[in-house]
Amino acid sequence: MNENLDRRNFLKMGGAVLAAGTAGCATGVTGSAVAGSGSVSAAISTIDYLKLPKAKGPRLVIVGAGTSGMTIAAHAKKTYPNFDVVVVDKRDMFASCYNSSLWYVGIINLEFLAAHSFLDAAVNNNYIFVNAAATGLDRAARKLYTNNGAIDYDFLVLAPGISYDWAKIGVTDPENVYNVQQKFPGGFISPMEHVTLRRKFQEFEGGTFIQTVPSGNYRCLPGPYERACLMAGWIKKNGIKGKVLILDANPEVTIKAKGFHDAFDTLYKDVLEWKPTSAVTGVDTEKKIIKTEFDQYSFDDASIYPNIRASTLIEQMGLVDPKSLQKEANVDVRFYNVIGDPHVYVTGDSRNHPYSKSANTSNTEGQFVAKVLAARAQGKEIAWESPETVCYSMTNGFPPEAIKVDAKYTYDAAKDAITGFSPDTKTWETRDQAMGRAYLEWAQGIYRDTFGG
Amino acid sequence: MDRRNFIKVCSAGAAALATGVHTQLVYAGTVKDFARVKLVDANGKPLKASSLSKDEAYVFGYPFVGTPSFLIALPSAAPAGATLKTESGEEYSFPGGVGSKKNVVAYLAVCTHQLAHPEKKGSVMAYIAGNSETAGRAVAITCCSHNSAFDPADGGRVVIGKAPQPLPGIRLEHDAATDEIYATGMYGADMIEDFFKKFKGNLNKEYGIGKYREAPAGTVQAVLLSKYSVDADRC
Ligand SMILES: Cc1cc2nc3c(=O)[nH]c(=O)nc-3n(C[C@H](O)[C@H](O)[C@H](O)COP(=O)(O)OP(=O)(O)OC[C@H]3O[C@@H](n4cnc5c(N)ncnc54)[C@H](O)[C@@H]3O)c2cc1C
Ligand code: FES
DSSP: OOHHHHHHHHHHHHHHHHHHHHHSOEESOOGGGGTTOSOHHHHHHOOOBOOOOOOSSSEEEEEOOSHHHHHHHHHHHHHOTTOEEEEEESOSSOOOSTTHHHHHTTSSOHHHHHOOOHHHHHHHTTOEEEEOOEEEEETTTTEEEETTEEEEOSEEEEOOOEEEEGGGGTOOSHHHHHHHHHHSOOOSSOHHHHHHHHHHHHHOOEEEEEEEEOSSSOBSTTHHHHHHHHHHHHHHHTTOEEEEEEEESSSSOSSSHHHHHHHHHHTOTTTEEEESSOOEEEEETTTTEEEESSOEEEOSEEEOOOEEEEOHHHHHTTOBOTTOTTOOBOBOTTTOBBTTOTTEEEOGGGSOSOSOBSHHHHHHHHHHHHHHHHHHHTTOOOOOOOOOEEEEEEEEETTEEEEEEEEOEEEETTTTEEEEEOTTOEEEEEEEHHHHHHHHHHHHHHHHHHHOO | OOHHHHHHHHHHHHHHHHHOEEEOOOOSTTOEEEEEEEEEOTTSOBOBGGGSOSSSOEEEEOSSTTSEEEEEEOSSOOOSOOEEEOTTOOEEEOOOOBTTTTOEEEEEOSOTTTOOOOBTTBBSEEEEEEEETTTTEEEEEEETTTTEEEEGGGTTEEEESSOOSOOOEEEEEEETTTTEEEEEEEESOOOHHHHHHHHHHHHHHHHOTTGGGOOOOSEEEEEEHHHHSSOBOOO
């Protein structure tokens, strides 16, 4: 590493640590990196900013170019053209999580998921895309720290998604964590997991493939069941001597149960077994055994979906709701600002709402949050709107046939809480090909909304 | 009413008096004139307003080759007058149906939510004459992509869903003497350029480079949605 880089990084760390020390509420950057250095005073007088064009209006910084952050970025400026929007993401290549299981069995190609450019999105929607990782936050100074320098904000949206919580499935030893994560990925966060899982599908030659389903409000409730259906269909279509075993922590299929049971019973009777109330309590990656409270199951291959929690970034920034079982952020139920701070918002799958953690929810919520931000930048308030969860599942891959749910949520003002699905929730649980096609169009609509301009 | 529309309205009215041709009158600044084309069937025979199917929509490429629109014969007359508003706040009024029963209407078949539209490989947009689960009623244009529904008897107004504005209308003209139908323009939200921008790649592939932007000349074929798309989702 060259000297300049070292020094620059040192200054950055120094600045952040200083902020932590003086402002009292800066969090997230560990101080250990500066230990042993004698020149802290140099850092004190210098704050290493990320070089950005001068803000032309209130600066709205958005961390996370996923469904939530991208939606807010696309809509904020449309709603309030004065906004100066900066989007920060640590990845430089988008690959869609939603719809990714369809790629494993060839219903869509990789282009469908990944031919979406952050550059085009930034140009189309008039914002700046910064490829950097957020590392810390100083709310008193309204400053976000990234690995490439600090950014001052007027409004900050944190939409960093989720992290896995391995301990909840009894996987605690780091060696065990990395073994499970690398060998049998859950496939609900990063594109590389999808690449590995697709390979597993294509290379599966027989035996038992286990798909686990965690408890809690995990990302994409139907996702693991859908993947199991696709795998079962793949086994059937290719005459593989194998089966899918779903180890479900829950007593019932968590959503669209009728449609999934219908597929289990009519399409996959001999190739799919569903075991309810079978929460994973440990994994032996060498012996290929998954333990549950009362049993243990051998597998030939698996996708182990552990419990989830809000992205660790939320905890690093000190924003966790102490009541949240999934370390989600403590934000206003209706308007998503961190309690007591109208300048910082947490949206998408890091929120502490009982909403379905899904793309449509993040997309509709993001459109609303853009309006909230636009209003607040002008000193106004707007009425609450429910996000909407329109969610398809391909219960059959050959030919592609889907089922669907369309839900909104009810807000109880007396409790200041979301109390459940709204009464007009609808489901379409008899799978058909028209819905299979609509499912693909559904995703493309969201790609257009978030990237298109 | 601005001067431009006033003139249009007056001249259309005059034409109606003189010839028995009824043009939909749109009282707002959202009207755009496009080539006047006659709607014909797949064999080039003119469609007659009084013998259109009432079960499903016809699809025709208007105002451009690459922009699908729906022609719909409603079960009953669609009276003019409802005031509608685009997302950007422009007001306009629904000109009502044409034909001897005043039940024939047309809309751009591009959902105002995220621009889904009928494609050859399938459609998430459909006109549902019977009961639509999404709309919670009969007579609706539904977009099953994210479940929005529009009222074709009321200017394309949003019934339910996240669609932020009514479907743009296609201005029709009806010749009482021949019962033939013409498309002459568009009113409501102006979303064609946005549509082109987002679908350029696909449209170039489907119609040939740049061809989707061409205006139909003289006549335009309108075919039943069930013939146009392999399969249409109904919700
Ligand atoms: C296999 C699978 C199937 C799914 N199926 C469906 C479905 O059928 N229907 C549906 O509606 N939803 C589905 N989903 C869920 C949907 O994808 C997510 O719920 C949704 O994308 C959440 O949006 P988000 O913006 O909160 O998080 P994400 O989309 O995960 O975005 C988070 C972003 O934050 C970035 N980030 C994180 N930390 C930092 C940091 N420190 N600095 C900078 N950037 C950071 C990440 O790189 C990422 O780009 C599925 C998900 C998966 C994985
Ligand atoms: S594109 Fe029509 S409802 Fe979303």
